[in-house]
Amino acid sequence: MEEFSEKILVESKVSYLEYIKEKIDYPEVLNTYKYYCYSSLGKEYLESLNPYNVDVIQELTYVSELCDFVRVEGYPTSDAFIDVRPILQKVESGLLIEGEDFLAILKFLSGIKTLRESFKNQRILNSQATVLSFVSKLGNYDEIINAIRSVIDDNGKVKDNASVLLKKIRNEYNETLRDIRHKLERFIAHNQNVLQELSYTIKNERYVLPVKANERGKLKGIVHGLSSSGSTVYIEPEEIIPMNDKIRILSEEEAKEIARILRELTSKIFDRLSQIKSDINVLKRLDGLFAKVRYVIEKNASIVIPEGKYLKLSRARHPLIHPDKVVPVDIELPADKLGIVVTGPNTGGKTVLLKTIAVSIILVRSGFPILAGESSRIPLLDIYVDIGDSQSILENLSTFSGHIVNIVRALELADDNSLVLIDELGSGTDPYEGSAIALGIIEELVARRIKFVVTTHLTPVKLYSMSHDRLVTASMEFDPETLSPKYRVLMNIPGASHAFEISKKYGLPDGILERARKHLDEEHVKIEELIKSLNKQISELEFRKRELEQTLRDYTRQKREFEEKYKLLKVKKMEEFDKELREVYKDIQKAKRDLQITLQSKNTESEQLIRKRLKEIESEVKHLENVQEKIEKVMYETVVSQEERTISVGDTVRLFDGTALGKVVEFKGNKAVVDFNGLKIEIKPEKLVKVGTKESAELTQKPSHPHTTKHRVFGPSLTSNEIDVRGMTVEEAVEKIDEFIDQLLMSDFTMGYIIHGKGTGKLATGIWNHLRHDKRIKNYRFGRPDEGGVGVTVVEI
CATH class of the missing domain: 1.10.1420 (MutS, DNA mismatch repair protein; Chain A, domain 3)
Structure with a gap:
């Protein structure tokens, strides 16, 4: 019975959602996302999404992961997203499909293959990435692809040798x-x-x-x-x-034989029909996800995970307003507040504000990125609205009556897990009675702990919101000098109506305005003047605040760019050090050869020459140690954060290239004394990494790997020029890399990619130490940003 009631409730919410979508122009907004789809598959998927049928966290996680993927690997081709369902319908009905249809199927299945391979060969997503498990469901259709290519030519005709x-x-x-x-x-x-x-x-x-x-x-x-x-x-x-x-x-x-061949080819597709249909559902979703990724990248949208009841829109833009004309909106309804009362003159942007709030919440809860800042927070609340003109000739409703019908419906459905949006509350009737009804509605919402945002012109409603500790007052910014709206929201300040100023601007004679002022209550005039004065001050402060925020954004961007350049410089320096190290190794090897020749020479006069050569070798070895130390220092600073490098007495630490945990007990000169389970060792701080509680637990629980002797086995020729050694010990990785390089030498590849991840840097350091001595390697370096950065080493054979 409870499940039945829950189903009825969801159905009623979905039904009401369709009404909301019409009121806030949601279909037009959705078209801005559908524009980026490859085909009708993705469009259908995006149309199907709503807050009640999508796992929003999973959906937005997929979008986030694919954004990382696209920024490195680029967008996939559109071939996999061709809508071949009409052709498959023919196959399912037992009809014979023609050559051109086979070309479409070939393009589609080849597109799936390319898509699978692009994800298989990517170097940005880790093996735990959820989107990888999603894409891995796509089937392998090599048999059908080869069969079609062997039978159908590029013009869709059956080949002679079919x-x-x-x-x-x-x-x-x-x-x-x-x-x-x-x-x-x-x-x-x-x-x-x-x-x-x-x-x-x-x-x-x-x-x-x-x-x-x-x-x-x-x-x-x-x-x-x-x-x-x-x-x-x-x-x-x-x-x-x-x-x-x-x-x-x-x-x-000929026609009979062609029909037989096509029927045989069609049967191969029929045999895999179930898998292909399943893949189309995967591709439908993937097309929709890539459309969202394009939206994020091309429109500078944000991925906001919905949670709680805290509403905050930072620099939110309505998707239907042209980027050159839209004014970003900032509005906030904290969790401990129940409602916002927004006031201000007509044409000031109040309706657009409500629509922006509504469409942002519905989009995010349906798994879409939105045009807003990253600091935005979207609540897990159901939306109920009364927005726009609700007058109805067919139902014989006035504007006021239409508003009341909508509000009554919202109040019947809303609960303490809802957000009610009402435009021009109390309008369409006598202002005195309208104010009373508006206050009654607000008090009802407050009593039932229903969140709300309402807009109004009515002074009593402004005053009520200013005096209530659970309500927030806001207004639409207005320029009193130009008498034009600025479409920005000013929080914690009521808005003046500016009716007299606007009337004067549009030509109402001064005589009429003077007569009108005589009919104003003195108290009302004082309140309006006070509000105007506050508006002007707040507007100036907001302007200054926006300037400071822009300065902060510029600073943050420059800081991020500097850090990225600095990191690249450090990586470059590390590679220069390593090159120097290789040269030193060559010098040492040459010195050893010279020494051997000297020892074997019969004309050696004395030991003096030998001592000289030994001294030269010792000097080179010392230089080698210095360069090695420089590399380790740069690696340490690259992969270890400032917080992890700041070591104090009492901190739990581990060696930079180790996992054993110890505790810093004191400092002696420039060294730290670390207690490793009773064994005290003096170590330079730059050899230590401070360990947090979480990492400490993980390292403690990590099982040890017993040493086993392994024999190298040469496997089949390489099909991919990369190897993933993440999670291995240095010893395990080196053995795998040796085999990989052997196979690389026997393959057509000239470059190889060793994926070791960033981590602590221990694995990368160990691999580089090994590659340094490998004469098979012509050159090696860290990957460029599009190749995986410092998480990948590129070798050239």
């Missing part, structure tokens, strides 16, 4: 056709006087000659028709009849 019989039929057909044409050409050469034209033609699928009507008796054969003027008779010569018969028989045999 079968032995078809090739035999077509060869015989071509030979017969050559014989027919040869005989007809000879006949034309010897009977020019009886022919209307010196050529042959085809009538009723048979080769015939155009004979003059008055000469028809001179040629034996079958008449196949007359020209429209009656001057030409089309005759099939008697000696050509058997050959035409043979051509017809061969054409029928």
Whole structure:
């Protein structure tokens, strides 16, 4: 019974959602997302989403992961997103599909293959990325792809060598056709006087000659028709009849064999129909997800995970307003507040504000990115609205009556997990009574703890919101000098109506305005003037605040760019150090060879020369150690944060290249004394990493790997020029890399990618130490940003 009631409730919410979508122009907003879809598949998927049928966290996680993927790997081709469902319907119905349909299927299945491979070979997503498990559901259709390519040519025609019989039929057909044409050409050469034209033609699928009507008796054969003027008779010569018969028989045999081949090819698709249909559902979703990714990247949208009841829109833009004209909206309804009362003059943007709030919440809860800042917060609240003119001629409702009907419906459905949006609350009737009704509605919402945002012109409602500790007052910014709206929201300040100023601007005579002022209550005038004064001050402060925020954004951007450049410089420096290290190794090897020659020489006068060479080697070794230390220092600063590098007495630490945990007990000079379970060691701080509670627990629980002796086995030739060694120990990784390089040397690849991740840097350091001594390697470096950055080492053989 409870499940039934829940189902009825969801159905009623979905039904009401359709009403809301119409009121806030949601279909037009959705079109801005559908524009980025590859095909109708993605459009259908986006249309199907609503807050009650989508796992929003999973959906937005997919979008976030695909954004990272696209920024490195680029967008996939559109081939996998071709809508082949009409063709599959023919297959399912037992109909024979033609060559052009097979070309579409081939393009579609090849697109799936390319898509699978692009995700398989990517270097940005880790193996735990949820979107990888999603894409991995796509099937392998190599058998069908190869079968179609072997049978259908680029024009959609069945190839001659699709079968032995078809090739035999077509060869015989071509030979017969050559014989027919040869005989007809000879006949034309010897009977020019009886022919209307010196050529042959085809009538009723048979080769015939155009004979003059008055000469028809001179040629034996079958008449196949007359020209429209009656001057030409089309005759099939008697000696050509058997050959035409043979051509017809061969054409029928060809058609029969082609049908057999296509039926066999169709059956291969039929056998995989269930998998293909399943994949189309995956591709439908993937198309929609990539459309959202394009929206994020091209429109600078944000991925906001909905949670709680805290509403905050930062620099939110309505999707239907042109980017050059839209004014970003900032509005906030904290969790401990119940409602916002927004005031201000007409045409100030209050309705657009409500629509922006509504469409942002519905979009986010349906799994869409939105045009807003990253600091925005979207609540998990159901939306109920009364926005726009609710007048209805058919239902005989006035504007006021229409508003009341909508509000009553919202109050019937809303609960403490809802957000009610009401435009121009209390309007459309006498202002005095309208104010009373508006206050009654607000008090009802407050009593039932229903969140709300309302707009109004009514002064009593402004005053009520200013005095209530659970309500927030806001207004639409207005320029009193130009008498024009600025469309920005000013929080915690009521708005003046500016009715007199606006009336004067649009030509209402001063005499009428003076008479009108006499009818204003003195208290009302004072309140309006106070509000105008506050508005002006707040407007100036908001302008200054926006300037400071822009300065902060510029600073943050510059800081981020600087950090990225600095990191690249450090990586470059590390590579320079490593190059220097390799040169030192070469010098040491040369010195050792020279020393061996000296020792073996019979002309060695004394040990002096040997000592000299040893001294040179010792100097090179010392230089080697210095360079190694520089590399380790740069690696340490690159992968270890400032917080992890700040070591104090009492901190839990581990060695930069180790996992054992110890505690800093004191400092001696420039070294820290670390207690590793009773064993105290003096270590330089730059060799240590401070460990947080979470990492400490993970390291403590991590199982040890017993050392085992392994034998190298050369496997099959490489199909991919990359190897993933993340999660391995240095020893395990080195062994795998040795095998990988052996296979790389025997393959057509000249470059290889070793994916080791960033982590602590220990694995990367160990791998580089190993590569340094490997003479098979011509050069190696960290990956560029599009290759995985410092998480990947690129080797050249």
